[in-house]
Amino acid sequence: xxxxxxxxxxxxxxxxxxxxxxxxxxxxxxxxxxxxxxxxxxxxxxxxxxxxxxxxxxxxxxxxxxxxxxxxxxxxxxxxxxxxxxxxxxxxxxxxxxxxxxxxxxxxxxxxxxxxxxxxxxxxxxxxxxxxxxxxxxxxxxxxxxxxxxxxxxxxxxxxxxx
Amino acid sequence: xxxxxxxxxxxxxxxxxxxxxxxxxxxxxxxxxxxxxxxxxxxxxxxxxxxxxxxxxxxxxxxxxxxxxxxxxxxxxxxxxxxxxxxxxxxxxxxxxxxxxxxxxxxxxxxxxxxxxxxxxxxxxxxxxxxxxxxxxxxxxxxxxxxxxxxxxxxxxxxxxxxxxxxxxxxxxxxxxxxxxxxxxxxxxxxxxxxxxxxxxxxxxxxxxxxxxxxxxxxxxxxxxxx
Numbered sequence: 001x002x003x004x005x006x007x008x009x010x011x012x013x014x015x016x017x018x019x020x021x022x023x024x025x026x027x028x029x030x031x032x033x034x035x036x037x038x039x040x041x042x043x044x045x046x047x048x049x050x051x052x053x054x055x056x057x058x059x060x061x062x063x064x065x066x067x068x069x070x071x072x073x074x075x076x077x078x079x080x081x082x083x084x085x086x087x088x089x090x091x092x093x094x095x096x097x098x099x100x101x102x103x104x105x106x107x108x109x110x111x112x113x114x115x116x117x118x119x120x121x122x123x124x125x126x127x128x129x130x131x132x133x134x135x136x137x138x139x140x141x142x143x144x145x146x147x148x149x150x151x152x153x154x155x156x157x158x159x160x161x162x163x
Numbered sequence: 164x165x166x167x168x169x170x171x172x173x174x175x176x177x178x179x180x181x182x183x184x185x186x187x188x189x190x191x192x193x194x195x196x197x198x199x200x201x202x203x204x205x206x207x208x209x210x211x212x213x214x215x216x217x218x219x220x221x222x223x224x225x226x227x228x229x230x231x232x233x234x235x236x237x238x239x240x241x242x243x244x245x246x247x248x249x250x251x252x253x254x255x256x257x258x259x260x261x262x263x264x265x266x267x268x269x270x271x272x273x274x275x276x277x278x279x280x281x282x283x284x285x286x287x288x289x290x291x292x293x294x295x296x297x298x299x300x301x302x303x304x305x306x307x308x309x310x311x312x313x314x315x316x317x318x319x320x321x322x323x324x325x326x327x328x329x330x331x332x333x334x335x336x337x338x339x340x341x342x343x344x345x346x347x348x349x350x351x352x353x354x355x356x357x358x359x360x361x362x363x364x365x366x367x368x369x370x371x372x373x374x375x376x377x378x379x380x381x382x383x384x385x386x387x388x389x390x
Contacts, residue, residue: 004262004263004264005264007259007264008259008264008265009265011255011256011258011259011264011265011375012256012259012265014255014379014382015251015252015253015255015256015378015382016252018251018252018382018386018387019249019252021386021387022248022249022386025386060243060303061388062303062384062385062388064183064184064302064303064304065183065184066182066183066184066303066304067303107236107240108236111235111236112236112239113235113236113239113240113306113307113310113311114239114243114303114304114306114307114310114311115303115307116307116311132311134307134311134312137304137307137308137311137312138175138178138308138312140182140304
């Protein structure tokens, strides 16, 4: 009986303690957002070719198994099929954590609802169009279909960029 | 009404519930729904209420979004960020209550007796609440499929709110089927060894332990970020 009581109190303390930690983290993040504004963000360090396509994989700090799979399959689909476009700068792949200071704007820019693969076309540094490859979540368990879907979408964007 | 969007909504729901991401909450739901092993009718009703709870949450959320009261990225980000964090402590406390490690404070013996006498009904209502809360605890897969695929589908079709209901049924289907099968299976084993009462107490203990363990997992993964 005493052991049950101790276990109950310990669980209650753990649950309460975790809520206190959560509140403290949220407070710290709020202060951090203010002091870190204008800090590190996703930067275009590369020299812009006249036209370019960027494949962004957007994620958050919490990484789930499905999210890691999408990132891996997306990378493989692009690297296996677009070697020359990657090497001459017409295409690039960037992995961005939208929870890092300075990157939050991507959520609104591309209406992100989860981890996402987004193709962006830029001409002279200005964005001309973008597409969220929403079906990556539905094709997650079919790697061949997944890669084919990404390959076709990137090829269409590259053709447009080259037109 | 076209059948294809209906089937798509159902399939999106099933797809949502079979990934590794909602596995933790599905284990809790299955153990909770299947705990009344001696009363298959109660398992069935609890499964129905769990499905209703999920469908209600998705429909309510879709209604608010379709009405333009919430932005899709805003709602998705908020629910993914905070609901999973709050779920851990809630599951731990619920598990401790199920295991009888703690008891709800009661201020008069009359109230205590009333709560006690209504425990059966509360048990069933809790299945609906569990479905509602778990539906709103979006993980990346469910957020992508609900906000990214189901909402655009609902916006294009009439009536808009039929599709979140079907999606909700789809998300509950695998859980309810497994819980039903488990209840029938456990009951059969219990009758075979003629110790159904003992089997039931073991199943109830497993339910409580599942709540506590999964709650601790949620706290470690989403609050302390160590998993």
